[in-house]
Amino acid sequence: MSNDVLAQLRQTFFEECDEQLAELETGLLQMQDGATDSETVNAVFRAVHSVKGGAGAFKLTTLVSFAHVFETALDEIRSDRLEAGPALMKAMLRASDVLADLVSAARNGDDVDEALWRGLADEIAGFCGKEKAPSPAAPVSASDPAPAAFAPQPMAFTPQPMAFTPQPMAFTPQPMAAPPAFTPQPMALPSLAPAPAAEDAKAGGALRILFRPRVELYEKANDAVVLLRELERLGAMTVTCDLSEAPLLDALDPHGAYLGFDIHIVTDRDEQAAREVFEFCEEDCDLVIRREAAPAAEAAAPAAQAAAAPDPAAILNALRP
Structure with missing residues (x-):
């Protein structure tokens, strides 16, 4: 893929991020006011999921890591395993602002201080029963210093003779029974949902x-x-x-x-x-x-x-x- 095409795709991704972030903020405000119906929660989930998916395609690891924690909490809410209480909604509204900051930093190619998002990510992960959010994989930067060259060093060594007299050892091999033959068995999985009426x-x-x-x-x-x-x-x-x-x-x-x-x-x-x-x-x-x-x-x-x-x-x- 040419650089021009890649640059155009990247620009399109960030333009779509602006739309998703606006929809995210609107949906979170509705949820804070008590609108936790499936349509509202699904719209908020899709907004974060879309940002994370595009960020993964461009290897924006920090943005992917934070969006993944955000997305996981929303999936727990829409699956009725987590209640969208006042404390969680307050954290999610802050997370919406942090997500927008991370998108802006990725668009401008700026480095992001982990302190900007790590504490909030851990807080949201805590609501989901996890102690800490996963750390992003560290990308290799062209500005990173190259490792020092390895130069072998001479070492003086004089071998010393050592007397050794081999001793005979009695050994009688014992027959060993063959292990039982293994035959893989097929496993039938039940369907994941009721058959259609x-x-x-x-x-x-x-x-x-x-x-x-x-x-x-x-x-x-x-x-x-x-x-x-x-x-x-x-x-x-x-x-x-x-x-x-x-x-x-x-x-x-x-x-x-x-x-x-x-x-x-x-x-x-x-x-x-x-x-x-x-x-x-x-x-x-x-x-x-x-x-x-x-x-x-x-x-x-x-x-x-x-x-x-x-x-x-x-x-x-x-x-x-």
Whole structure:
């Protein structure tokens, strides 16, 4: 990619940041006044998520780290695991100002003192039950001094003879039983949501999404759990986890990305609505989105099975190393 194209993309990103920051402030003020409905909270979450996603693409590590803490707290609120009380809302309004300062510093290429944001990030992380916010990865600067050259130094050494008389040792090898053979067993995961009801199926079809994250998606602080929760807002969703590329434990890389997801959503929304969820990470995953006809009514799962369907985060957390 040429420098001119990259510069244009960067300028577009910061222009969109201005819009997202304005929407963020408006939404937070509404939440402070008691408007904690899903539409308001989701709008605030998407604003922070968009800033973080673009910052990750340009490797703005400090901006990504702070936005990630902010985004995590908002995700806890919209999942009803955290109450948007007065103390938290006061901290989030301050966080909105700090996020704007970090965007401005990134736009101008200014260095940012960690004291500007670290204390507030830790405070927000504390509301989520975490002691401290994660530190950003330190980028390598062209102005950093080069390491000193290594010059080997001579060392005087005179070998001394040492008397040694080998001693015989009795040893009788013992047979060892072969370990039992290991046969991998397939594991069936339950669907992540109730099967769509017949009346929903008649509403106008469904979306089929094949989503397989690559390592780069996680390196840029994105999370498959957050993306799946965002997709679930489009309609009744069923997810099948693809373990076909997962190796055995002795060959597993803890930093690898092995899981894929076959997602079915009963909705009248179009493909673009689903693609917007992957707006800032589409280049870091294998993604296919297509529209399909709605399933037959008899394919719906019994209500008892639907009630037992687990939370998407529970399955992903259980599969993580």
